[in-house]
Amino acid sequence: MSLHPPLPDRLKAGPPALAAWCGLPDPSIPGVLAREAFDAVVIDMQHGAVDFAAAVRAIPLIAAAGKPAVARIPVGEFATASRLLDAGAAGVIAPMINTLEDARRFAAVMKFPPLGERSWGPHGALSLTGLQPGEYFRAGNGLSLALAMIETREALEIVDGILDVAGIDGIFIGPSDLSIGLSQGRELDPASAAVEKALDHALARARAAGKIAGVYAPSGERAFELARRGFQLVSIASDTALLRSGAQMALKAARG
Amino acid sequence: MSLHPPLPDRLKAGPPALAAWCGLPDPSIPGVLAREAFDAVVIDMQHGAVDFAAAVRAIPLIAAAGKPAVARIPVGEFATASRLLDAGAAGVIAPMINTLEDARRFAAVMKFPPLGERSWGPHGALSLTGLQPGEYFRAGNGLSLALAMIETREALEIVDGILDVAGIDGIFIGPSDLSIGLSQGRELDPASAAVEKALDHALARARAAGKIAGVYAPSGERAFELARRGFQLVSIASDTALLRSGAQMALKAARG
Amino acid sequence: MSLHPPLPDRLKAGPPALAAWCGLPDPSIPGVLAREAFDAVVIDMQHGAVDFAAAVRAIPLIAAAGKPAVARIPVGEFATASRLLDAGAAGVIAPMINTLEDARRFAAVMKFPPLGERSWGPHGALSLTGLQPGEYFRAGNGLSLALAMIETREALEIVDGILDVAGIDGIFIGPSDLSIGLSQGRELDPASAAVEKALDHALARARAAGKIAGVYAPSGERAFELARRGFQLVSIASDTALLRSGAQMALKAARG
Amino acid sequence: MSLHPPLPDRLKAGPPALAAWCGLPDPSIPGVLAREAFDAVVIDMQHGAVDFAAAVRAIPLIAAAGKPAVARIPVGEFATASRLLDAGAAGVIAPMINTLEDARRFAAVMKFPPLGERSWGPHGALSLTGLQPGEYFRAGNGLSLALAMIETREALEIVDGILDVAGIDGIFIGPSDLSIGLSQGRELDPASAAVEKALDHALARARAAGKIAGVYAPSGERAFELARRGFQLVSIASDTALLRSGAQMALKAARG
Amino acid sequence: MSLHPPLPDRLKAGPPALAAWCGLPDPSIPGVLAREAFDAVVIDMQHGAVDFAAAVRAIPLIAAAGKPAVARIPVGEFATASRLLDAGAAGVIAPMINTLEDARRFAAVMKFPPLGERSWGPHGALSLTGLQPGEYFRAGNGLSLALAMIETREALEIVDGILDVAGIDGIFIGPSDLSIGLSQGRELDPASAAVEKALDHALARARAAGKIAGVYAPSGERAFELARRGFQLVSIASDTALLRSGAQMALKAARG
Amino acid sequence: MSLHPPLPDRLKAGPPALAAWCGLPDPSIPGVLAREAFDAVVIDMQHGAVDFAAAVRAIPLIAAAGKPAVARIPVGEFATASRLLDAGAAGVIAPMINTLEDARRFAAVMKFPPLGERSWGPHGALSLTGLQPGEYFRAGNGLSLALAMIETREALEIVDGILDVAGIDGIFIGPSDLSIGLSQGRELDPASAAVEKALDHALARARAAGKIAGVYAPSGERAFELARRGFQLVSIASDTALLRSGAQMALKAARG
């Protein structure tokens, strides 16, 4: 993976980065997608079937294709974030960052002191980056991307505070959960007007804070629209969805 | 998976069956594809990265979607064919059946005596079919599909002989290897005129013998054409190809 | 797995359900036991050797046999509960729910808003149930079974409060830990008089609250007794214990 | 595992050894059964779902319980026999040894020159036995048990010849396949009169040759009978069967 | 593994114990190192690539070599500590114990009531130790080693308090993180004067408290020095470092 | 991995290449060793515990370090050789090539027609090399290294014939088996005078044939000597041996 410029800097400078999104447990899938024209590959440990062992095997395969590996951790499993960075992940997305305390705990595991409390031991990262320990220690906080998910009403209300937490590089918006939260559990509609408004607001606040705004898109079309709107990181669908759409397209042609 | 009518009978009666083709080692992929509108799912142990353990885990996931699981074994690994049937595979494709002896050895591991020499022990198959041992023993030879790959000049020359081997339910044509063989190693062109002619010939001989003709298609469009031509089983592309085409389509939309 | 009626409703309506209890890491074991006459299969991630990857592989094998998969999570690992539901588990048992706060945190990860805070992404569950996203979102809170383990003196004292937490469908009693707790660490005796009394009390309180009472039984005989007493869900022994008793019975016959 | 006396010598001297029979892919199952009162544990790679990786993980767990690990290889996969010995297996059962050539090929992979052609590299075996390379090289042929399966009419007719092959330590009879073979495919009945007669004959010939006779028993009761009849090694049922019988017994008690 | 005397007692009585340190995910590596002249083997789940499934497979291989298996858990994942003891680990090292509350939570999961809150279910431990449930319940708190890592300025300041927590058997010092903490994030230098002074202080306080002091050493030479200084448990380098040093030594000889 | 010049050409042109030798099943080990100063990494599927799934996972990790991955297959498992090339292996070592027929069968699976009979489907190789199908088809026979092991008296006698087989790129000598063979099973002494003489002879014959001579060395010192003698490929010890020597060196320093 390229370290120049570091992933957080690259996302800030744009153009919008498009990321594959992987929830199947087989490391060869992120390996395949990393060789397509994505700018990054996200491994989903929250809603995907990927566990730590699978993530650790996927990271070098993504890196071998020259792409940054980003992982989404399960809700509140912050220790896993450090372990993923140790294994060579370029970034971590933490779901359900709903309080400033959540954001501070997440930042703490993502950054070395004095900024945070990340513990030393980046064995895989040293091997993948080729950096010496001292180099990595000095550069590490700038290399690792910490994205806090904004996906509840509570989070949205304190988005400025979250963006202000030192060590948080940006936010990542989950439209489905946000639609549930904004409707107080009445509907699941990631394209609702309330969500659209929230997306604009969160994006504007991130830009105002000089930080990164990322978002999940269920399709390429939606990704196009969100990237054009200004999101610096847009993930697209999921590996299962891509596989299924590839299959459906082929079957349609085959059935005539 | 449905046992009524058995897979060989179903393929003979038509309409053409379309099969997914899986070479990635993760059982969840055939599981996903089995829930799409394919009629069967092929697990490729010859050129794919699938080993026996992965195949054994994929078979019940395919069966749970009500689809027959078919496996392609590595060249000459006939003992694996029996083991796959034991695990519940509905059929086996054997590559590089180039002599009558190859065909006989393949038939032997696919069918119980007196037709063949398959050894008793279908633990997974009993569990997936719900049949009692005695029932399975009596029905087994009719349930299991044995397809011999025709993919060299030598094989093509004796295709009638191969089709005549008791226990061989049909043939499956590999156009890439056939193009290499027919050109004596001069070219890799699965759509060459020589291959086209060979496809017609082999299909006609299978039909004349009252047996099944299957073929590999690299795309849905090609599958449509081959199914219309009369092949009873047409596999489409590969899981990796479907995943990549899904990704490329999404990226194209996302890049605008 | 049957969704009609949902598992919580089925348990409330009775008759008592008997569950297998699996602690070995191989998914084929719950797969085998799901095809026996158990009403459900529990995968034990607390004291068993089962990790998330193994649980995710076991769930579709249990579902393929038409049975609900229930998982016990490690103490306090609530994020895992959501991930198991995402993968298609029909219920989760949470050990050591010793405070109302524990119960509320557990309920939160088990139920979508407004009842709880479960995050959206039930990929495996959609595939196993065949429901559409909107259907699953509306039905999900009624489908997923949340059982809080009562296994300390502290828990027993607030059992009414725990049963009163919205989103908690019932309790599940662990007699071994309860015997340790009730004796203040003096003895391990899951059949002590103090435990017996506690079982009756907890069962009565659950019934009074109109919620489910489950319990672990080390043997079929004990399960019979506990089911007759009124527990709606009784797990039996463990996979290792069943395997060992099968082996000992066979060896006894073989030694003559 | 005890090396004194070596397993072949121990079986010859008697009393009859009872073996567990494992076909599930999880190494913890042979590990559990090795701690029960079995004299050996067989891992079934022919009809079981066990592949080489699983077998290699099971062997040290069986050895840690002080028991010899024996593996049944798939039909004709003789190279695997050597690899299992390298990994520390105490013996190998080869199915479908139907010709003298089969027997010679099997013996060749089981014994070092000049007796056979086994290649040097017993890494796991050195570690598990604690022997030095020179010691193991000199002792190896006496330590490793080579059992040829007699399970067809053809094999039965040349049983004396098979027993006479240098390096073959004995035979192991498969009653199910034998019943199919003796009835020329008309029936599956491992308890038929023809099988009974064949068992007596094969046992007598093995004893006359001063070699070992082993046999598969589907139950403890049958094992008792076969051991009393004089078989020196009797395997009992399978891990799945033991698990199911343990479950059925518990469920019967629980249903009352 | 030897239980006489229990590991905590053995470490207190000395001589210094030297431990291998494993971060690669393959259980065969701790298995290999356990047969070398180490006194214990540590499996690193914090900075290593080892997950729970891998740890559970490593523990019996270490035990089979007669050595105690010790695991380091990820930061704050205390439930995993109990699960590792259940699987047969002889001890657990918990990183980043920075408050008395951290220490108490760690002790709670390591010890049964009334000392702690460890839940009953030591399936692997019963099998590996051969103890009966009642025996293990009574002996367990004395058998399991709980080491709290001291690796921040905050921890160092309250080291007496941590050592005073009932159920904490001793401390384990992480010099790299300590160097970062003591320099307030200015340097990574595990051999700094500040670290040296802290090592002496922490060692003295552990000795004064009659508890165990352990420490990580990056090399054999450093381990020698730290053991001579009085640390009762000194881990050496890591599996990767040992493999690399073995490789470099061999390559140096080979390059001439 | 570098394709320019292809591995066979590079070995012919010299200087001698030194290879790591891996028998442990974890792909991260060849990954670690590939980043040391070895020129290639051999994965041993004959005497090592590496199966196909593990090899397929190791190959991209070795390639990511820019080194060629070479695999040794089990005796006679020629279909596996093709599958390893498909997965991206740069070469295959086939043990026990004792007849011209063995050599021809090995060459056949290693080379496309008209030279051999390798079947088309190099999915992993295309991905790792970045070549297009047509490019790979034309270049493939020159890229893949086929080394026949000479390790018996019979093989030594026909070494010229083996070297003369089209598609065989060279030989690889196994001194341990050769010592057994040359002494007719009387001794295991890879450094015997008879072996030394055989090494010189085989090396001379390979050079005379313009083909590659490789050899296994148990230590760096021996590798130095054999490389100086003229062998173009010398493997060193094994991963286990390197790990153990690293451990022993560290322990020696630590014990003082």
Ligand SMILES: [Mg+2]
């Ligand atoms: Mg979300």
Ligand SMILES: [Mg+2]
């Ligand atoms: Mg082909």
Ligand SMILES: [Mg+2]
């Ligand atoms: Mg409990």
Ligand SMILES: [Mg+2]
């Ligand atoms: Mg048989």
Ligand SMILES: [Mg+2]
């Ligand atoms: Mg640390």
Ligand SMILES: [Mg+2]
């Ligand atoms: Mg050799």
